């Protein structure tokens with residue numbers, strides 16, 4: 001079922017109450033029915049549930065995976081709870097006897113990084129965007145308070161920041177299996193990092209591409225559209241989006257997200273030109289474009305981000 005879009009302040013109050021009530025339900029770690037798809041030879045992906053931040057399954061809401069080389073294994077995102085990270089680690093151990101050498105985070109949002117602590121006891125390098133350590137430090141207390149249940153048993157150091165950062169490109173070697181990591185300018189967020197598995201031409205996009213589930217602007221709308229424009233011409237065999245199916249055809253997977261973000265850009269520019277106030281636009285602007293997406297309650301937040309960005313044009 002597609003959740004209703006926020007239509008009034010009352011709706012937002014209800015969301016807040018839900019969040020408060022739901023917090024107490026997170027006391028136990030989520031039970032995980034941990035499925036994996038082998039999307040290409042040696043490339044495994046777990047499909048995250050399409051749930052929002054108030055849901056008890058929120059710790060397992062992003063696509064996460066791993067790539068196996070002849071020497072070692074690289075993890076790409078660890079989920080939004082230590083329990084999810086642990087489930088991923090046991091899945092790796094079932095599929096390979098090789099050690100994990102890298103834990104790569106595609107960006108610093110809770111649903112992609114809070115499982116990092118499940119790998120902290122291993123001899124691994126945590127890898128992220130050059131901005132990721134600062135972003136982790138800025139979010140640390142929010143993560144620890146809001147996601148205390150998801151981080152349980154990892155205190156006081158549940159939030160693990162990268163030990164190796166990427167400012168442009170970095171090649172990692174897993175043994176007859178090079179990965180190319182690329183750090184991107186502000187787009188979905190300030191910390192977007194992609195991973196290309198050269199051997200199978202499989203491209204992990206993180207949340208630079210969201211399929212089925214509403215994309216969230218936490219960086220720059222225009223930067224994100226530029227990124228989509230640049231990358232649509234690349235001949236990837238498949239992509240692994242941050243949310244949605246565990247693999248998707250490229251560039252077809254870029255079409256819905258590009259359409260949605262372009263609508264926000266066009267409607268946002270028109271509203272600002274016509275002197276519309278944000279309070280009047282927030283529940284109605286680009287409403288039809290948001291409707292087909294799952295977990296679309298945060299569309300109003302995207303409208304607000306669009307206004308903030310475009311009013312300075």
Ligand SMILES: [Zn+2]
Pocket residue numbers: 062109111112207242243
């Ligand atoms: Zn995400």
